[in-house]
Amino acid sequence: MSYKSAKAFYTQTIATIKEEGLYKDERIICSPQSSKIRVKFPANSPEKEIINLCANNYLGLSSHPDVMKAAHEGLDKRGFGMSSVRFICGTQDIHRELENKMSTFLGMEDSILFSSCFDANGALFETLLGAEDGIFSDKLDHASIIDGVRLCKAQRFVFEHSDMSDLEEKLKNSNCRNRLIITDGVFSMDGDMAKLDEVCALAEKYDAMVAVDDSHATGFIGKTGRGVHEHFNVMSKVDIITTTFGKALGGATGGCISGRKELIELLKQRARPYLFSNALMPAVVYASLRVLDILTASTERRDRLEQLSKRWRADLTAAGFDLKPGNTPIVPVMLYDAKVAQAFSRDLYEEGVLAVGFFYPVVPKGQARIRTQISAGLNQEQLDQALAAFIKVGRKHGVIK
Numbered sequence: 112m113s114y115k116s117a118k119a120f121y122t123q124t125i126a127t128i129k130e131e132g133l134y135k136d137e138r139i140i141c142s143p144q145s146s147k148i149r150v151k152f153p154a155n156s157p158e159k160e161i162i163n164l165c166a167n168n169y170l171g172l173s174s175h176p177d178v179m180k181a182a183h184e185g186l187d188k189r190g191f192g193m194s195s196v197r198f199i200c201g202t203q204d205i206h207r208e209l210e211n212k213m214s215t216f217l218g219m220e221d222s223i224l225f226s227s228c229f230d231a232n233g234a235l236f237e238t239l240l241g242a243e244d245g246i247f248s249d250k251l252d253h254a255s256i257i258d259g260v261r262l263c264k265a266q267r268f269v270f271e272h273s274d275m276s277d278l279e280e281k282l283k284n285s286n287c288r289n290r291l292i293i294t295d296g297v298f299s300m301d302g303d304m305a306k307l308d309e310v311c312a313l314a315e316k317y318d319a320m321v322a323v324d325d326s327h328a329t330g331f332i333g334k335t336g337r338g339v340h341e342h343f344n345v346m347s348k349v350d351i352i353t354t355t356f357g358k359a360l361g362g363a364t365g366g367c368i369s370g371r372k373e374l375i376e377l378l379k380q381r382a383r384p385y386l387f388s389n390a391l392m393p394a395v396v397y398a399s400l401r402v403l404d405i406l407t408a409s410t411e412r413r414d415r416l417e418q419l420s421k422r423w424r425a426d427l428t429a430a431g432f433d434l435k436p437g438n439t440p441i442v443p444v445m446l447y448d449a450k451v452a453q454a455f456s457r458d459l460y461e462e463g464v465l466a467v468g469f470f471y472p473v474v475p476k477g478q479a480r481i482r483t484q485i486s487a488g489l490n491q492e493q494l495d496q497a498l499a500a501f502i503k504v505g506r507k508h509g510v511i512k
C-alpha cells in the first residue's frame with residue numbers, strides 16, 4: 112500500500128484546522144517552569160523573558176529549590192527508573208510512603224499511584240463498574256473522565272453542568288446496581304467549583320458513590336489546601352478522589368486515586384493502567400513527598416495564591432473584561448471568537464505576557480477565551496504589569512473601552 116491517498120487526506124485535515132483558526136503552535140520555553148520564563152515564539156525567533164499566566168504551577172513549586180533537591184536525592188538513593196510495573200518488581204518503600212501520605216493529606220483511607228491522572232481516570236470506571244451500574248457525569252467533566260467512562264460498560268447519564276435538579280432527575284429515574292457520580296472539583300476551562308455539598312447530599316439520598324477529580328484543586332482549594340471537599344466541608348462524604356502530581360504538587364508527572372480501602376484494593380488488582388504501565392520514577396516520588404511536607408507545614412502558599420487570585424479577578428473586572436464567574440486561580444477572559452483569542456494572545460506576548468487562547472476542541476465552538484491562571488510564584492508587581500498589557504491589548508481589539 113502507498114501513503115499517497117492517506118497523505119492527501121491528512122494534509123487536508125490539517126489545512127482545515129488552520130483555516131478555522133484552530134491550529135495550535137507550541138511556545139518553546141528555554142528556562143525552568145516559573146512565573147517568569149524565557150520563550151521563543153515563533154520557534155526560530157530569539158528568546159524573550161515574559162510573565163507566565165498559563166501554567167498549572169499554582170503553588171510555584173515546579174522549580175522550588177527544596178523540591179528539586181528532593182528529586183536529586185531520589186535519583187541518588189533510589190536510581191533513575193523502575194523498569195517494571197508496580198506488582199512485578201516496581202514497588203519501592205517510597206511508593207507506599209507516598210500513597211500513605213496522599214491518603215492522610217486528602218483524608219482518605221488508601222491510595223494508588225498512576226503515571227498520570229489521565230491514567231487514573233482511565234482505570235477508575237472500568238475497574239469498579241459493570242453493565243448493571245450507572246455513571247452520572249457532569250457535562251463539562253475533563254476529557255480523561257469522558258475517555259475513562261467510554262472504556263466502561265456502565266450506563267451513562269450526563270447531567271447539565273452543575274445542574275443539581277438535572278442530576279437528581281437522572282438519579283431518580285435510573286435503575287442500577289451501583290451508582291457513581293463523577294465531577295471535576297474545579298472545572299479547568301471555566302474555573303468554577305462543583306457544588307460538592309449538594310452533590311454529596313443527592314448521593315446520600317439516592318445511594319450513590321461520589322468521585323471527584325481534584326486535579327485543579329489539590330494543594331490549594333480549601334483552607335488547608337486539601338481540595339474541594341475541604342472547601343465544602345464534606346471530606347468524609349466523598350468516596351473517591353482522583354488527582355495529579357502534574358499541576359500544583361510540583362508539576363512533574365503522576366496521578367493518584369484516593370478513597371475507600373476496598374475500592375483501592377480492587378484497583379490494585381484489576382486497574383489496567385496500573386497493571387500494564389510502568390511505576391513512577393523515584394525522583395518524582397521523592398519530590399512529591401517533599402511537596403506534601405511543604406504544604407502540611409504551612410498554608411502560606413495557598414493563602415498567597417488565594418489573595419493574588421482575588422485581586423487579579425477584581426482588577427480585570429474593573430477594567431471591563433468579561434470573565435467567567437468563579438473563585439479559583441483560574442480566571443478565563445471571554446473573547447468568544449477563536450481568531451480573536453489567537454490574535455489577543457499574540458499581542459499579549461508582544462507585551463511580555465504569556466496567556467494562551469483556548470478554543471475548540473478544548474472549549475465549545477464560539478466560547479473561545481484567554482485562560483489566565485494565577486500562581487503563588489507570581490508577585491503583585493508582575494500582575495500589575497500583566498494587567499496593563501491586558502488593558503492595552505483589550506482596547507486594541509475593542510474588547511474593552
Ligand SMILES: *Cc1c(COP(=O)(O)O)cnc(C)c1O
Pocket residue numbers: 226227228229230232253255295299324325326327354355356357364365366
Ligand atoms: C490535568 C487534568 C488531568 C490529567 O492529569 P495528568 O496527570 O496530566 O494526566 C485529569 N483530570 C483533570 C480534571 C485535569 O485537569
